Amino acid sequence: MRRRGPLAAFFVLGVFWGGWAALVPAIQTAVGASKGELGLTLLFVAVGSVDALVDFGQVGKGGVQVSDDRRAATITLPRPRLSDPEIDVGRSYVYDQDRGLFNQIGSLFGNDTDSQREVYLLAEQKIRAAAQNGSGLVPRAEDNTRKMLQTLLRSLGFTRVAVNFEPK
Numbered sequence: 001m002r003r004r005g006p007l008a009a010f011f012v013l014g015v016f017w018g019g020w021a022a023l024v025p026a027i028q029t030a031v032g033a034s035k036g037e038l039g040l041t042l043l044f045v046a047v048g049s050v051d052a053l054v055d056f057g058q059v060g061k062g063g064v065q066v067s068d069d070r071r072a073a074t075i076t077l078p079r080p081r082l083s084d085p086e087i088d089v090g091r092s093y094v095y096d097q098d099r100g101l102f103n104q105i106g107s108l109f110g111n112d113t114d115s116q117r118e119v120y121l122l123a124e125q126k127i128r129a130a131a132q133n134g135s136g137l138v139p140r141a142e143d144n145t146r147k148m149l150q151t152l153l154r155s156l157g158f159t160r161v162a163v164n165f166e167p168k
Contacts, residue, residue, distance in 0.1 A: 046123035047091040050131035051083040052141030072160040073153050079165050080141035085127040087120055094119075 058078040065074045131137055146163040153161045 044094050044119050044123060045092060046087055046120075046127065048085050048087040048123065048127045050085050050127060050135075050137065052080040052137040053083055054078065054080045054141060054145045067160075071158060072162075073158050074162040074164065075149060076164045076166060077145065079168065080138050080145070082128070082131050082137060085124040085131070087123055087127070089120075092120075092123065 054077055056077070060076070060078075063076045066072070142165055149163050150161045
C-alpha cells in the first residue's frame with residue numbers, strides 16, 4: 001500500500017509534464033518565441049533615441065525660389081527621415097529576469113552573449129517601431145524645420161517665407 005503514493009505522484013507528474021511538453025511547440029509558435037526565449041522571462045529597460053532628420057544636402061534644383069524684390073522665399077525640402085535607433089548601453093539595464101529550467105541548465109554549458117545581443121537588437125526594433133508608428137517625430141521635425149527657416153529668413157529681411165516638403 002505504501003508504494004502506491006509515490007507511484008501515483010510520479011504518474012501524475014509524468015502526465016502533467018507529458019501534456020505540457022506536447023503543448024510547448026504550439027505555445028512557442030503562438031507567441032513567436034525562439035527556443036532560447038521559451039525558458040526566459042526578461043524585463044529590459046532600454047534607453048535610446050531616434051532622431052528625425054531633414055537632409056538639406058538633398059534640396060533639389062529649384063528647391064529654393066526667391067522673388068525679384070527679395071521679400072518672398074519658397075523652399076521645398078525633402079521629407080524628414082528617421083535615423084537608426086541609438087541604445088544608451090550605459091543607461092539600459094535588465095530590471096528583472098526569470099530563467100526557466102531549460103535556460104538554467106543550458107547556461108551551465110555556454111555563455112549568454114548571444115542572448116544579450118538579441119535583447120539589444122530587439123530593443124532597437126521596438127524603439128524603431130515606436131518612432132515610426134504614432135510618435136509624431138516626422139511632423140514635429142517638419143514643424144521645427146519650418147519655424148527655424150522662417151525665423152532665419154525673416155531676420156534677413158524676407159517678409160513671406162513658405163517652407164514645403166516633397167510629397168510622400
